[in-house]
Amino acid sequence: xxxxxxxxxxALEAWAPxxxxxxxxxxxxxxxxxxxxxxxxxVALDLTPAVIEEAESRGAGLIITHHPLFxxxxxxxxxxxxxxxxxxxxxxxxxxxxxxxTNLDAARGGVSFAxxxxxxxxxxxxxxxxxxxxxxxxxxxxxxxxPLYGDAFLKYVTDxxxxxxxxxxxxxxxxxxxxxxxxxxxSSFLPVALEAGADAYVTADVKYHQFFDALDPDGHSAIAxxxxxxxxxxxxxxxxxxxFLRGRFPDVVWVRTENSTSPVRSFVP
Numbered sequence: 001x002x003x004x005x006x007x008x009x010x011a012l013e014a015w016a017p018x019x020x021x022x023x024x025x026x027x028x029x030x031x032x033x034x035x036x037x038x039x040x041x042x043v044a045l046d047l048t049p050a051v052i053e054e055a056e057s058r059g060a061g062l063i064i065t066h067h068p069l070f071x072x073x074x075x076x077x078x079x080x081x082x083x084x085x086x087x088x089x090x091x092x093x094x095x096x097x098x099x100x101x102t103n104l105d106a107a108r109g110g111v112s113f114a115x116x117x118x119x120x121x122x123x124x125x126x127x128x129x130x131x132x133x134x135x136x137x138x139x140x141x142x143x144x145x146x147p148l149y150g151d152a153f154l155k156y157v158t159d160x161x162x163x164x165x166x167x168x169x170x171x172x173x174x175x176x177x178x179x180x181x182x183x184x185x186x187s188s189f190l191p192v193a194l195e196a197g198a199d200a201y202v203t204a205d206v207k208y209h210q211f212f213d214a215l216d217p218d219g220h221s222a223i224a225x226x227x228x229x230x231x232x233x234x235x236x237x238x239x240x241x242x243x244f245l246r247g248r249f250p251d252v253v254w255v256r257t258e259n260s261t262s263p264v265r266s267f268v269p
Contacts, residue, residue, distance in 0.1 A: 001251035002037035005062055005096055009034065011248050012064075012100050012241075016107035020136045025102040030069045031087060032096020038062045040253035043241050045234055046261035047097060049082075052089050058255055061095060064245075066111070066237045068099035104237070105138060106130065111183040112140035114240040115233055119160050119179065119202065120145060127180050128192050139182035139189050141196055147177040153224060157202060161232055164266065167206065169214045170224040176200045183234045190214065193223060200224035204233045231262035 009029060021027045038061035044051045046067045055063050069083060069090075077084045090097055104110045108126070116124045127139025148156055150172040158166060179200045180193035186203030187210045193201040201214075206227040214225035238256045246254050 002039045003249050003252050004035060004037050005032060006034040008245065008249065009098055015244065016100055016103040016110060018103050020106040020130065021101065021103040026068045026070055027099055027101040027103050030097040030099055031090050036061065036096065038252070040255065042255050042257055043238050044257035044259070044261050045231065045237055047086055048259065048261050049086060049089070050259045051257050051261060052086060052093070052095065054257055054259060055095050056093050060255065063095060063097050064241060065097070065099050066101055066104065066234060068101055069097055105183065106136045108135050111234055111237050111240070112181050114236045115181045115183045116140040116142050118236050119157065119181065121179055127182065127189060127196060139180060139186060139192065141178065141180040141198060144177050144179060147175050150174050153200065157226060157228065161228055163228060163232055167227040168225060169211045169221045171221045174199070174221060174224050176224055184230055190225065198223060200226065202226045202228055204228055204230040231264065
């Protein structure tokens, strides 16, 4: 049984209204006709050529991603750029694309809540609530089942997220029980995590000099500060969206991409 794209996007936006997206963002229908009906949908963190090929092979008429195809303003669509090439491929293959980005970051039960659950946190709440809207905010904060110490906490996080490594500022004797998280680029919320009394803050895209912000006047870590990687902190978004949509549109074939959409690779000599 087919469902209109508009019905799917309306359900998503009832949960994560586009009005809560950041001003710089471009969430919403990126390409396609909202009145078109689809029988199968691919869900991915990012749009890539491989994801488009996967959608075509599975007969999916819609791809839903967290990150939008059109983020920066564009002046032309041509095969000379990755964005242009993918936009043309979508149009030529008749595949629509919808992105649910910072509005999903801001939704209760959204990206950071999913990351918190992946880390086994209890009593999860927003790290920072949006003014005048208790159902919107950014980041999340909760409690571990039991305290962990130094390297044991780092090992716990790498196992929970399936990481081979992470970047961090953590003292070996640090006690971690209250944990703040923010999926994606969340370094700007370090002061909020500190003010909330978090023992650790898990996020991504932390610059070198920003790690110094986690140190106390003696040069020890005032908080365990972990950069787990952008893709790695948000990959759970794919399952989050599938769980939400399967329950509301059970007749649609929902498929989580088989592709890792991150372009980043690690070299270990």
